[in-house]
Amino acid sequence: MPIEWVNETKEAPEISGASFHDRGQPPLAVLHLWPHRSLPKKGFVLFIAITFVLVLVPLLAVIGTPVLWGLLPFVLVALALMWALLQKNYRDGEILEELTLWSDRVTLIRRARRQPDQSWQANPYWVTVQLHEKAGPVEKYLTLKGAGREVELGAFLSSDERADLYLILADLLPRVAASAAPGHQPHA
Structure with missing residues (x-):
């Protein structure tokens, strides 16, 4: 939690007895x-790494062909966008309530x-x-x-x-x- x-x-x-707050007392x-963060920072890095590897698997079939250079920028942009949006989600969730x-x-x-x-x-x-x-x-x-x-x-x-x-x-x-x-x- x-x-x-x-x-x-x-x-x-535990609060027991009569205790009165004096100015400056804790x-x-x-x-x-x-x-709650369902994806901790370590999990975030692991997720990006696994996604990168899985996205590269289909590209193995086109290694050494001009098609690789046509697809590679789109793959890298997709990974960069995923990284950026997850980072934005982390930043937007930086809320602290202190009672x-x-x-x-x-x-x-x-x-x-x-x-x-x-x-x-x-x-x-x-x-x-x-x-x-x-x-x-x-x-x-x-x-x-x-x-x-x-x-x-x-x-x-x-x-x-x-x-x-x-x-x-x-x-x-x-x-x-x-x-x-x-x-x-x-x-x-």
């Missing part, structure tokens, strides 16, 4: 989400290639996590609601991954909110 808890735990961090939890939890603030930042960062923050006491089974644009649409806005989380995750993340956040957010001191306002 393309999810990583940055605070060196494999799952949601967050209680940081979650990174990114799109940071402090006792007094929840921040979500979405970073996408060639787009300005999008950010949202709210007091964790008022934040609710919702999993819309059928009502959203996709199955199991995951949102965070707070500070007068509802923001989508993990749009690029599969429906099962969103459901798993919902269970983790539905357990974690109330514990984060409970650790905040009463009446405290989030940092600006």
